[in-house]
Amino acid sequence: MTNHVKRYGPIGIGAILLTAAIIGWTQLQNPHEEQGHIEVFGNVDVRQVNLGFKVSGRLAEVIVDEGDQVIAGDVVAKLEPVDYGNEVKLAEARVARSQAALNVLLAGARPQEIAQAEAMLAEAEAALKVAETTLSRQEYLAERNIASHQAHEEAEARRGAAIAKRSAAAEGLELARIGPRAEDIDQARSVLAAEQAALALAEQRVADTILTAPNDGVILTRVREPGAIIVAGETIYTLTLTSPVWVRAYIEEPDLDLIYAGMDADVRTDSGHAYTGQIGFISPVAEFTPKTVETRSLRTSLVYRVRIIVDDPKQRLKQGMPVTVLINPDRSD
The missing domain is CATH 2.40.50.100 (RNA polymerase II/Efflux pump adaptor protein, barrel-sandwich hybrid domain)
Incomplete structure (x- = not known):
C-alpha cells in the first residue's frame, strides 16, 4: 500500500476510487446494459x-x-x-322438389287446364238454360193448376243450383287465366331458399x-x-407452427423508455447462433419478476413483458429454448 501511495500519491488514489465508484453506481443503475446495449434474457415461444x-x-x-x-x-x-354424403343426396332431392313446385306456380295454368275450365263453364251455362226452361214450364202449368206447386218449387231450386254452379265455373276459369297469387309464389321461393341453405350445410359437412x-x-x-x-x-x-417464432422476455422499468415496438434486436442462443429480430409488443401492464428468475433481490422488482419476433428461416429455435436478447437503446430523447 505504501508503494501505491508513493507511486500515485493521495490525489491519484482518490481519483481512482472516485472513478470506480462512478462506474459501480452506473452499473447498479442499469445492470442489464452492456457495451451500449440492453441485455435481457428470455425463452423462445412457438405457438401450437x-x-x-x-x-x-x-x-x-x-x-x-x-x-x-x-x-x-x-x-x-x-x-x-358416407353418412354426410347421404345427407347431401337427401338435401338435393328436397331442393329439386321445391324447385319443381315453384316452376309450377311460375308457369301458371296450362292451356289444357284453361280449356277444361271453359268447358265446365259452358256445361254450367247449358244446365242453367235447361233449369230456366223447366222453371218457366212449371210456372205456366202451376198457374193453370195443371201441375202441382211442389213441382214448381223444385224447378226453382234446380235453377238456383244451376246459377251457383255457373258462377263457380266462371270464377274457376278466371283464376286459371290469372294464374297463382304472388303470395303463393313468394312462399314457394322461401321454401326453396331454405332447402338450398340446408343443401349448402350438408355439403359443408362433407367437406x-x-x-x-x-x-x-x-x-x-x-x-x-x-x-x-x-x-x-x-x-x-x-x-407446432414454424412461423412466427417469438421470444418472450422481460425488461425492467428503467429501460422501458429506451425501447419501442418495431425496434431491431439481436437474439443469441447459448450455442452461439445469432438471429435478427424485432420488438413486436411491449406490455402496458407491469408484472412481478417471473419465478424463473431466482435472484432474491430481483424477485420483487416490477418488469414489463416484451415480445421479440425472430427471423428463423432454418427453424433452429425450439419451444422454451433460453436466449439472450441485445437491444440497442434509443437515446434520442
Missing part, C-alpha cells in the same frame, strides 16, 4: 395448434405422423363421409370430413388412430 374435425364420425385415415412437416392446406386426416393443416408447421403429437369414433372438436394432432 390443436387440430380437430368440425364434425363427428369414425376416423378413416391419418396421413401424417409425429415429426412430419406440413404446409398450410395439406390433408392430414379424414373421416368416413369438414377432411382435416387440413391451417399453417405451416411440424406435427408434435398424434392423438387418435384410424377406426376411433371422433366427436366434433376432439384433438387429432398437435401442430
Whole structure:
C-alpha cells in the first residue's frame, strides 16, 4: 500500500476510487446494459395448434405422423363421409322438389287446364238454360193448376243450383287465366331458399370430413388412430407452427423508455447462433419478476413483458429454448 501511495500519491488514489465508484453506481443503475446495449434474457415461444374435425364420425385415415412437416392446406386426416354424403343426396332431392313446385306456380295454368275450365263453364251455362226452361214450364202449368206447386218449387231450386254452379265455373276459369297469387309464389321461393341453405350445410359437412393443416408447421403429437369414433372438436394432432417464432422476455422499468415496438434486436442462443429480430409488443401492464428468475433481490422488482419476433428461416429455435436478447437503446430523447 505504501508503494501505491508513493507511486500515485493521495490525489491519484482518490481519483481512482472516485472513478470506480462512478462506474459501480452506473452499473447498479442499469445492470442489464452492456457495451451500449440492453441485455435481457428470455425463452423462445412457438405457438401450437390443436387440430380437430368440425364434425363427428369414425376416423378413416391419418396421413401424417409425429415429426412430419406440413404446409398450410395439406390433408392430414379424414373421416368416413358416407353418412354426410347421404345427407347431401337427401338435401338435393328436397331442393329439386321445391324447385319443381315453384316452376309450377311460375308457369301458371296450362292451356289444357284453361280449356277444361271453359268447358265446365259452358256445361254450367247449358244446365242453367235447361233449369230456366223447366222453371218457366212449371210456372205456366202451376198457374193453370195443371201441375202441382211442389213441382214448381223444385224447378226453382234446380235453377238456383244451376246459377251457383255457373258462377263457380266462371270464377274457376278466371283464376286459371290469372294464374297463382304472388303470395303463393313468394312462399314457394322461401321454401326453396331454405332447402338450398340446408343443401349448402350438408355439403359443408362433407367437406369438414377432411382435416387440413391451417399453417405451416411440424406435427408434435398424434392423438387418435384410424377406426376411433371422433366427436366434433376432439384433438387429432398437435401442430407446432414454424412461423412466427417469438421470444418472450422481460425488461425492467428503467429501460422501458429506451425501447419501442418495431425496434431491431439481436437474439443469441447459448450455442452461439445469432438471429435478427424485432420488438413486436411491449406490455402496458407491469408484472412481478417471473419465478424463473431466482435472484432474491430481483424477485420483487416490477418488469414489463416484451415480445421479440425472430427471423428463423432454418427453424433452429425450439419451444422454451433460453436466449439472450441485445437491444440497442434509443437515446434520442
